[in-house]
Amino acid sequence: MRLSTTLPAMIAIMLLLPGCQSAPPPLAFEHATRPAVHRICLVPLGIPERAQVTIMNPIGAGFGIVGNLIESQRAANANVEMVAVLAKAHYDYGTALSSSVAAAMRKAGFAIAPEEGARPQDQRDKFLSRYAPRPQADAFLDIYARYVGFQALQSSLGYRPRLEIVARLVSAKDGVTLFQNRIVYGLAVSEDEDAILVRADDSVSFSDRAALQASPATTARALQTAIDAVAWELALQFM
8 A cells, every 4th residue: 555645744643643641630529519619710611623533443553553654644634524524514613612511501500601712722732720810700610622523433333423521620719629520422441430421322423434524514413412412411510
């Protein structure tokens, strides 16, 4: 098989793909503190620059360095395709995630005030280092997404929506962390006991990359399904 890009270029692609950074340790919400937390400031979310389309166990991984390079090129091409698909659907997953989280938290009984502005680029994939004073807020809800997009378990299987967020609730009064955990929707490793797992809708699947591109509106709705499910699961942690 002839590679479409040079070896150095493909290595660069691999280095740009998301890494497996360790997530902060989980901390459950103490419901005894609920009366003191009503007004929450939702800070600007951290989201990946683009949605992803990956295979958890790609067939190429069994063929050494060359196989991994080919799979990296495939993943890079699939990610570019997904950008075009969501653009055709006029779908902004960052805005959708922020809106869904705010709506779910309101249903859980909180007063949510999204903070205007953009998240610093160097803190896109981690919690914010500081929060601007908000006298009217009891706590800050800080969320960043480690994965947004679609994933197949194997090269021969269909793609399903996948979303992984890391969320933290911090007291505005003293900076104490009140809650912290990951929530994962879609294909998840069963041994991943630290994360809150949300089972994917079995009826939502795309046979291949062509199917993901066939109907941008359908693809966007599938991703919205994952976003709504994760947002509601987050809200449930405080109820």
